Amino acid sequence: MPRLSSCSPRTVRTTATACRSSRIASAPNATSTTPSTSPARSSRCGSQCATSPARTSSAPNCAPCSPSWTNPTRTTSVSDRVRAALARVIDPELRRPITELDMVGAVEVRDAAARVELKLTIVGCPAADTIERDVRAAILSVPGIDVAQVDVGVMSRAERDALTEKLRGGRPKAMQFGADTLTRIIAVTSGKGGVGKSTMTANLGVALAASGLRVGILDADVFGFSIPGLLGIEGVKPTQVGEMILPPVAHDVKVISIGMFVDAHTAVSWRGPMLHRTIQQFLTDVFFGDLDILLLDLPPGTGDVAITIGQLLPHAEVLVVTTPQRAAADVAERSALVARQTGQRVIGVVENMAGLVQPDGSVLELFGSGGGTDAAARLSTPDETVDVLAAIPISVALREGGDVGMPVVLAHPDDPAALAITALAARLATGGRGLAGRKLGLSVT
Numbered sequence: 001m002p003r004l005s006s007c008s009p010r011t012v013r014t015t016a017t018a019c020r021s022s023r024i025a026s027a028p029n030a031t032s033t034t035p036s037t038s039p040a041r042s043s044r045c046g047s048q049c050a051t052s053p054a055r056t057s058s059a060p061n062c063a064p065c066s067p068s069w070t071n072p073t074r075t076t077s078v079s080d081r082v083r084a085a086l087a088r089v090i091d092p093e094l095r096r097p098i099t100e101l102d103m104v105g106a107v108e109v110r111d112a113a114a115r116v117e118l119k120l121t122i123v124g125c126p127a128a129d130t131i132e133r134d135v136r137a138a139i140l141s142v143p144g145i146d147v148a149q150v151d152v153g154v155m156s157r158a159e160r161d162a163l164t165e166k167l168r169g170g171r172p173k174a175m176q177f178g179a180d181t182l183t184r185i186i187a188v189t190s191g192k193g194g195v196g197k198s199t200m201t202a203n204l205g206v207a208l209a210a211s212g213l214r215v216g217i218l219d220a221d222v223f224g225f226s227i228p229g230l231l232g233i234e235g236v237k238p239t240q241v242g243e244m245i246l247p248p249v250a251h252d253v254k255v256i257s258i259g260m261f262v263d264a265h266t267a268v269s270w271r272g273p274m275l276h277r278t279i280q281q282f283l284t285d286v287f288f289g290d291l292d293i294l295l296l297d298l299p300p301g302t303g304d305v306a307i308t309i310g311q312l313l314p315h316a317e318v319l320v321v322t323t324p325q326r327a328a329a330d331v332a333e334r335s336a337l338v339a340r341q342t343g344q345r346v347i348g349v350v351e352n353m354a355g356l357v358q359p360d361g362s363v364l365e366l367f368g369s370g371g372g373t374d375a376a377a378r379l380s381t382p383d384e385t386v387d388v389l390a391a392i393p394i395s396v397a398l399r400e401g402g403d404v405g406m407p408v409v410l411a412h413p414d415d416p417a418a419l420a421i422t423a424l425a426a427r428l429a430t431g432g433r434g435l436a437g438r439k440l441g442l443s444v445t
């Protein structure tokens with residue numbers, strides 16, 4: 001089983017000891033825009049303290065170095081207001097208020113200064129700077145507070161375990177997307193490689209998230225992972241809190257990919273059991289939270305990953321991507337049939353790389369035509385009609401967006417391919433969330 005390592009540790013800069021490492025700001029404008037790690041401010045404050053440790057610093061922009069926080073003179077209502085402001089700070093990875101995540105320790109107020117203990121989940125938390133900056137801004141947003149001191153520490157193991165437990169909602173560690181999940185799971189599949197499955201998955205995910213849905217992408221294309229690159233997060237490592245893996249967020253989409261755990265230049269060559277365990281671990285250990293839609297980018301063909309996904313997620317829906325070429329449609333049909341054998345429902349066909357519009361307005365059908373309609377017709381049964389849900393034209397902007405990690409639906413929303421993908425997302429989004437139409441495996445005895 002592959003070891004999914006945590007993100008590379010960085011040292012958290014704590015402010016446990018006053019002044020030397022404290023990052024104290026004197027005014028909202030100064031702090032919210034100035035990096036809290038400003039060496040100038042730290043050393044200025046540090047030198048003040050070195051000479052008069054217990055005294056209020058008189059340096060410009062330097063807050064009291066060691067105020068007597070234990071004996072606050074302000075009423076508790078001000079610290080309550082600081083706490084209320086902190087409840088608006090959202091952890092970028094866990095997507096919940098930091099107060100709910102028990103990341104806020106003591107909150108103390110003295111005169112116009114507030115001190116807050118911030119407990120990060122792990123040492124080297126990649127979101128540390130963002131959280132600290134937001135905490136500082138939240139403190140300074142409270143009327144009457146113009147000095148913010150944030151003492152940054154790290155949760156103890158017990159606190160981390162308690163958080164993991166809380167995030168799981170008290171449920172034992174298990175596959176998150178079982179038959180009773182309210183999350184719609186859509187596997188993007190094709191028989192043939194290079195038809196644009198990953199490009200479609202990435203853009204669809206971003207378009208669905210832009211429409212207000214909570215979206216996750218699981219890159220199950222273990223051998224040819226490309227989702228991190230398509231979404232501009234190549235090289236980003238997930239944070240690990242205890243046994244829980246927090247998926248990086250790109251363009252509002254939570255993303256997990258084997259590419260985040262192996263060296264960029266490593267070729268993954270695993271046999272079936274290893275692939276199975278990896279996908280299973282993704283579905284169990286990665287904390288996606290409450291999602292509306294989970295998209296799966298499958299490798300081409302009908303191999304081990306497709307079978308694993310069929311076994312683990314028989315209630316998933318399947319979106320078949322093909323090109324207009326008849327040969328591609330033949331193979332696409334096969335991948336959909338395998339999915340169907342596991343109980344998954346084919347919800348439609350996407351014909352990608354449809355005609356390229358020429359400067360004179362004529363359309364060049366580089367890959368022929370009719371493949372999508374063909375595949376849909378062959379996949380339709382007397383009980384279930386399968387439609388072509390979208391035809392995505394060939395687009396230079398789409399390809400370029402993939403190359404630079406900026407999906408075309410965001411970078412060029414008026415591009416014909418972007419418009420077609422956005423319309424497809426809107427169509428899929430109307431499917432709603434829940435168990436409606438799902439086989440529940442109930443039987444009457």
Ligand SMILES: Nc1ncnc2c1ncn2[C@@H]1O[C@H](COP(=O)(O)OP(=O)(O)OP(=O)(O)O)[C@@H](O)[C@H]1O
Binds near residue numbers: 299402
């Ligand atoms: N509509 C399109 N117009 C232009 N280029 C496209 C279009 N769709 C995809 N591409 C390009 O085609 C190439 C293959 O796309 P992609 O990697 O998404 O395919 P895939 O089916 O996921 O491939 P694989 O089989 O490797 O998983 C990429 O370079 C992508 O930018």
